[in-house]
Amino acid sequence: MTVHTESVVRRTAAGRAGLDYDDSAIEGPLQGYHHETYVIPLPPSSDPGAQPRRGKVREPRPGLFWYDRRCFRSEELLLRALQGRVRRIPEIIEADEAGLQVFIEGRTLGQGVLPSGPLSPRHRRQLRQLFGELAAVKTDEIDIERICSPKDRPADGDSAGFLISLIAFTQERVYREHGAPYHSLFGRLGVSDAALEGLKSRARGLGSRPFVLVHGDLHRANFIVDLRGDLWTIDWELAMIGDPLYDLATHLHLMRYEVEEREEICGIWEEAVEAARPDATSGWRRDLPVLLAYKRAQSVYTDVIRGALVLEEPTGGPNRHLLRGVAEQVHQALAAAQPLFGEQAAPTPGQVMDAYEEWFGSRPAVTASAS
Template identity: 65%
Template sequence: MLTALRGRVRRIPEIIGVGPGVWLQGFIEGATLGSDAAPRAPLSALHSEQLGRLFSEMAVIETDELDVDRICLPEDRPEEGDSGGFLAGLVRFTHERVYAEHGAPYHALFERLGVDTAPLEKLALSAERLEPRPFSLLHGDLHRENFIVDPHGDLWTIDWELALFGDPLYDLATHLHLMRYQADEEVRICRIWQSAVEAARPGATEGWRQDLPVLLEYKRVQSVYTDVIRGALALEQPEDALDRRTLPEVARQVQLALAAAQEVPGMPTAPALHEVARAYRWWVTSRPSFTASAS
């Protein structure tokens, strides 16, 4: 991916060939955007400009234009410009792969937290109403730790392993969700995205104002499923003991995700922090292996 993007997207890691079939990724000197700023800090004027340039550089890269292998199956690829089909595919992946497959051991925990598949079913219906937009390259994970600020103050973008082709509005939704800007900064970033993407690819921002809330709902719901599973994995110990040092942070992260998603149709009212902790404590201590080791 990085090799294919050379000369098309500025300020990304360089790939250097050092021998037959051997490549090295260049190291970008600097610190992440999140290392020296408050969690919800606004972007500087320079970084705002460079973010807009990144959005515009990706917007002009069309589907199948890069010489890279696509790992998704052809039958899972929506028709070009079918923004609703793109979101429906993401919802289906979250339902089938995240919740049903990887989340199967934790379904009792989901039930204890009041979470089922109703939000995903409602989002699948909402996807049908999205405006079509021409597909382009997406980074897929634009958060503060994936931006490096070099010694000159310039912004570099790393970690392209989640890149995909799809609705350009999805990158904006993902960025807003992960950056957790204040409301006025969120509005400003939306203007930067709209101006940059529309100038680079006319028509690529069609219907963005009414569709952005739907994509943000998906990101909030997706975070609930992944954070619940991630929290359970963090608490799993080889000796089946309850990790009391990790439990408070797990409960905090999951409660934040539930609170952020509670307005999404089908999601429950977020439980209090102590209730989330109690649910995880119950899940760990009620497992047969834990009961057996305790006895």
């Protein structure tokens, strides 16, 4: 089934590029969780001095669960609406109703010589521009179909309601529904949804900030350093309208800055957002720990389930070659969120490995398919 799906998406890419199905000019599939993605050459520009360009063709992976709530129906339509408002985002060319993204040539911020090192002064300036441009977007002018339910769209400035809706999504959709088969695994790791109930109580005390457009996933793999060294922002599929502080919390959580740089990034965000939207930074130092706590808790639920999916073999048992790496990642998530789940120390990597072994061993035996 997987081969069939891949061939269909690749054939779509070839068709858009006007190429044969097996043409070597098609690159991919690229690494990515949510989509199967291919890069295709675009027709030459009418400008004789223009550099050759490539486009990005992708389709959602069938049956994939999204661990984050989505807001806009189409990333391409959002990017089209942001042209001229936010710099260094993928250009959209006319291809169909939604359009086709131009592929940004370069490397991700996580692929440099120091992939987890500090940002350069140039990239800090460009990150500041991004924060300011997002805050300056007039959200009522983004006339794009939204797929989140009306109850997940609190009134402008209701930062408490915004965070509570995200916590509710993690609790109801990720832990209770999608995570139901893994509840005994969560139990072995000392995790329940009680931490999310506690976070809801803390969220009710958040101050009010005017809503802006937030990217929702600002980490190193979603920043591209182009051939000139400029920083571009890609993967806008988790963008939404909400509390501007959410972007800072998500960014800090995912980037794992050292303490000194973390403070500098906070200052960059505060200056940029305040300049673009007065009062949008109100109470941010008081409220930031609450949003960071949510991001840490969210990572625990997500990483535990994804770890089980990565480890599962056709026979139903765990892949022991991958077990230690998964256990290390889950241990790090648990350690970061440990205060939310009780006073006991987070399980060690060895204890996490044992928990997965026991959970796989407690499930009914699975007979491997002959195919």
